[in-house]
Amino acid sequence: MSATTYPNYSPGLEGVVAGVSTISQIDAPRSSLTYRGIDVHDLAEKGSFEETSYLLLHGKLPNAAQLSEFKKTLGEEREVPAAIYDVLRALPKNTHPMDMIRTAYSALAPFDPDYTRNDHDANMRKAIRIIAKAGTMVANGHRIRKGLDIVKPDPSLSTAGNFLYILNGTKADEYTEKVMDASLTLYAEHGFNASTFANRVTVSTLSDLYSGVVTGIGTLRGPLHGGANEEAMHMILEIGEPSNAEKWIRDALANKKKVMGFGHREYKNGDSRAFYMTKQAKDIGRRMGNTKYGDIADILEKVMLEEKNLYPNVDFPAAYAYYLLGIPIDLYTPIFVIARVSGYTAHAIEQLDNNRIIRPTVIYEGLNNVPFIPISER
Ligand SMILES: CC(C)(COP(=O)(O)OP(=O)(O)OC[C@H]1O[C@@H](n2cnc3c(N)ncnc32)[C@H](O)[C@@H]1OP(=O)(O)O)[C@@H](O)C(=O)NCCC(=O)NCCS
Incomplete structure (x- = not known):
């Protein structure tokens, strides 16, 4: 890398304002994080991951009827097409679960009933399907690589409860489910972090939500971020x-x-x-x-x-x-995915609702006026 400094260039884009959002706010001096203005600690302690996902997508907390409807839809959408499991079975047994979940979302996109649509309403429906299927795919992906049978998702359970149920084959106790639920809330959203930003770059080309999620997961995987x-x-x-x-x-x-x-x-x-x-x-x-x-x-x-x-x-x-809690170590970043797809989809929809392609510029430091040497003379 160059040692030259440029007035308008911040390495790693540190401090660069790259957009406007109403989804979450990091108040660094006060070490606080709010989703749609609500303290994340309150959401983790008094709320649930489902309320948090609704809040991120809709901009406000659901009332009792809205939450019940949202949970019902999430429950109904948890099931995954058998073909996705076939794709996961075809992967080498040493495939990292992050590669499994990234691949699963990629294969899932054409199965979405709104596959060819990219309007706001279709994207809200897609977002719910994306959030609903995450825990099922991570947990059953783990079962596949361990040679275990697929477990059907339970629509009556919470997102955290369903994930733990499929993972272990038995229902989690209330305490474990609550800890998992709170961790999903904490992991759900975090402004323009690298993977959410990458997800927004992808959809800003008018690409679809699934492509955004796949980009996000690929970016989250690295040890400087979710890994x-x-x-x-x-x-x-x-x-x-x-x-x-x-x-x-x-x-x-x-x-x-x-x-x-x-x-x-x-x-x-x-x-x-x-x-x-x-x-x-x-x-x-x-x-x-x-x-x-x-x-x-x-x-x-x-x-x-x-x-x-x-x-x-x-x-x-x-x-x-x-x-x-006895969770296999290589599922920790995939658990982050189960949570963060709610942030990714909320950001993708916000981006698409007021879109301009994200296309920054670069300082060129390469050679100039280099003659083309014919291959026979190289
Ligand atoms: C998160 C992270 C990528 C932020 O990177 P960044 O904003 O570019 O921060 P910098 O690398 O400029 O860090 C500033 C200084 O602290 C040091 N530093 C930062 N994180 C460090 C860490 N985890 N361990 C040791 N030193 C660290 C850097 O080496 C640098 O020191 P220097 O000025 O002597 O070179 C970085 O802190 C990190 O790599 N942490 C470990 C990975 C991690 O936990 N990621 C999850 C983030 S939620």
């Missing part, structure tokens, strides 16, 4: 015991290692979602009589703050919360 929750858990397991934590993290920093689950482009005083998720993760640990991961986390957080002035992001506590 951080899986990497954070591998790191915690490598550390193993609280007594190893301080030396491990100091060595990592001395070796200029990126510590996954720490830092954020926008939050410099801490990620609001991480505060909530840490509370949850510690609570799970206490209930299970296993506070080891919380203790490791405390040491890493202390050293990271002292040495780098960096706070954990939501992926750090989510990682050991999911681990304590």
